[in-house]
Amino acid sequence: MSSASALRAPTVQASPPPAREQALRPEVNEAHVRFIGLGKTYAGQAQPALQGIDLNIRRGEIFGIIGRSGAGKSSLLRTINRLEQPTQGRVLIDQVDIAPFDEDRLVELRRRIGMIFQHFNLMSAKTVWQNVELPLKVAGVAKAERQRKVRELLELVGLAEKHHVYPAQLSGGQKQRVGIARALVHDPEILLCDEATSALDPETTASILELLRDINQRLGLTVVLITHEMAVIRDICHRVVVLERGEVVEQGEVWQVFGSPHHEVTRTLLAPLQAKLPAALQASLRSNPASRDAAVVLKLVALGELELSGLFKDLGGQVSLLQGGVETIGERALGRLILAVRGSVHQPHQLLERARRWADDVEVLGYVG
Ligand SMILES: Nc1ncnc2c1ncn2[C@@H]1O[C@H](COP(=O)(O)OP(=O)(O)OP(=O)(O)O)[C@@H](O)[C@H]1O
Numbered sequence: 001m002s003s004a005s006a007l008r009a010p011t012v013q014a015s016p017p018p019a020r021e022q023a024l025r026p027e028v029n030e031a032h033v034r035f036i037g038l039g040k041t042y043a044g045q046a047q048p049a050l051q052g053i054d055l056n057i058r059r060g061e062i063f064g065i066i067g068r069s070g071a072g073k074s075s076l077l078r079t080i081n082r083l084e085q086p087t088q089g090r091v092l093i094d095q096v097d098i099a100p101f102d103e104d105r106l107v108e109l110r111r112r113i114g115m116i117f118q119h120f121n122l123m124s125a126k127t128v129w130q131n132v133e134l135p136l137k138v139a140g141v142a143k144a145e146r147q148r149k150v151r152e153l154l155e156l157v158g159l160a161e162k163h164h165v166y167p168a169q170l171s172g173g174q175k176q177r178v179g180i181a182r183a184l185v186h187d188p189e190i191l192l193c194d195e196a197t198s199a200l201d202p203e204t205t206a207s208i209l210e211l212l213r214d215i216n217q218r219l220g221l222t223v224v225l226i227t228h229e230m231a232v233i234r235d236i237c238h239r240v241v242v243l244e245r246g247e248v249v250e251q252g253e254v255w256q257v258f259g260s261p262h263h264e265v266t267r268t269l270l271a272p273l274q275a276k277l278p279a280a281l282q283a284s285l286r287s288n289p290a291s292r293d294a295a296v297v298l299k300l301v302a303l304g305e306l307e308l309s310g311l312f313k314d315l316g317g318q319v320s321l322l323q324g325g326v327e328t329i330g331e332r333a334l335g336r337l338i339l340a341v342r343g344s345v346h347q348p349h350q351l352l353e354r355a356r357r358w359a360d361d362v363e364v365l366g367y368v369g
Contacts, residue, residue: 031056032094032222033080033190039088040075040246049075050246053089062216062223064233064254066269067243073226076243077192080224081113082106093190111139114183118195120175122167122182128154129163132181139186153181157211173204180211184219191215193225197232205229209236230273234258234329242266255329259303260361277323277338277365285366294367295342296351297322300359302335311358315351317344335359340368 038053050072057063065073078084079091082098090097093109101109122131129150136146154160157177167175176196183191193212197205213236216223227233233240233254240258241251242265249263261267277285277297285297295318300306312319323338337359344351348364355362 030058031092032059033057033224034092034095035076035079035089036092037089038076038079038086038091040072040079040084041087048087048246050079050086051088053246053248055241055248055251057222057224058239059222060216060220061238062212062225062236064237064240065224065226065243066228066230066233066240068265068269069228071243072246073243074194075246077194077224077226080190080192081110081115111135111186112188113190113192114186114188115192115194116176116179116183116196118198120167120172120179120199122175122178124167127164127166128159128170128178131167131178132185135182135185149185150181153184156184156215157181171204172200173208176200176204176208177211180208180215184215187219188221190222190224193223193227195226195228198228205232206235212236230258230270234273234327238330242269253330255303255332255334258329259301259334274336281322281368284368286368287366289367291369293342294369295320295340296344296348296367297365298337298339298341298351298355299363299365300335300337300339300355301361302337302359304333304335306335306337306359311355314354314357315339315341315344316346318342338365342369 033056035053035055038050038055039048040050041048053076065076067073075084079086080093082091082101086099090099092098098109123134126134132150132153133146136149141149150163151160154163157180159174159177159181162170162174167178170178179196191212196212197208200208209232212223212225215221225232225237237254239252240254242249242257242263244263244265250257250261250266257266258270258273261270276282286294289296300311318341320340320342321337322340324336326333326335328334341351346354352362352364
């Protein structure tokens, strides 16, 4: 994209990357946005909102940021376009430190980084067309070019027919489409999404996610999004980071983090997406076997294919499927099973060991019977 060179060229001269960064590993060099030792403490606050963040966001990926309320998600996102100023560390965009940017460079940076919001932030007294056109006017773009651009973007977001209406006459999803069109007027290379689908119903959310995915693929945009909806991360993100008290506690490919979450916070956040035992069974689950006939209840997660006949044979005894299914995350299959194994000759730790030959993550949930 032409905007990348506009960002990169002049700043490299103004602020060359230190020698340490020139010897980076190749995959680090792919970073589009890079946080180095990033910290933020708000004035008057004892606790930092962000601390020690070292993170790369790759060019062209859809990157999710999750965490509990107050974990620092918005603070982190807003350092990318310097709506928040870090108090420690650096943010590099295309290897360029954005901290020394003066006002002019900041305006240029913010044109290269589009942003959409939960409540759309549209101007109610302006039509759809005028809302999208306004940032182009402010930037001094000539009328013919403005018209071409607004027409093209309203086509892209599927709102060409609604160009003359006011925001109050639009549905939530349509308002967000206007927000997206407006965010794209300067051909940005990065799109920041702050809870962009949180005010929308599931069906509208799906259509906005489809649009974001389409934009990501067609325009090659790097998309960074915050959401409290784990299904959004599952459905469109390539990688995800989990923040807790301003620190990174887990990060990775979505299918790996969702398939095998390591941190307690990640497990809690993902709980709504996990397979659940039927309530009656959950109630009868014990932490110790009540008799020699008790069944061990195992939860298994397999990243990729799970060979059931081999697993069942290896576990021995009578294996019942209590819950299970395969979902697709990205292009990966993720299998989740909850099994009851009765009458196995193996002790629980042996069962676990055997199950781990077949699945990536295995847990004993308890005993029934
Ligand atoms: N302008 C501010 N002044 C002082 N403290 C702030 C400010 N903005 C955020 N904070 C504090 O910084 C911490 C991180 O806030 P942030 O909004 O980044 O978290 P978040 O993960 O986005 O939360 P949420 O999911 O609730 O939106 C919180 O403790 C918050 O109270």
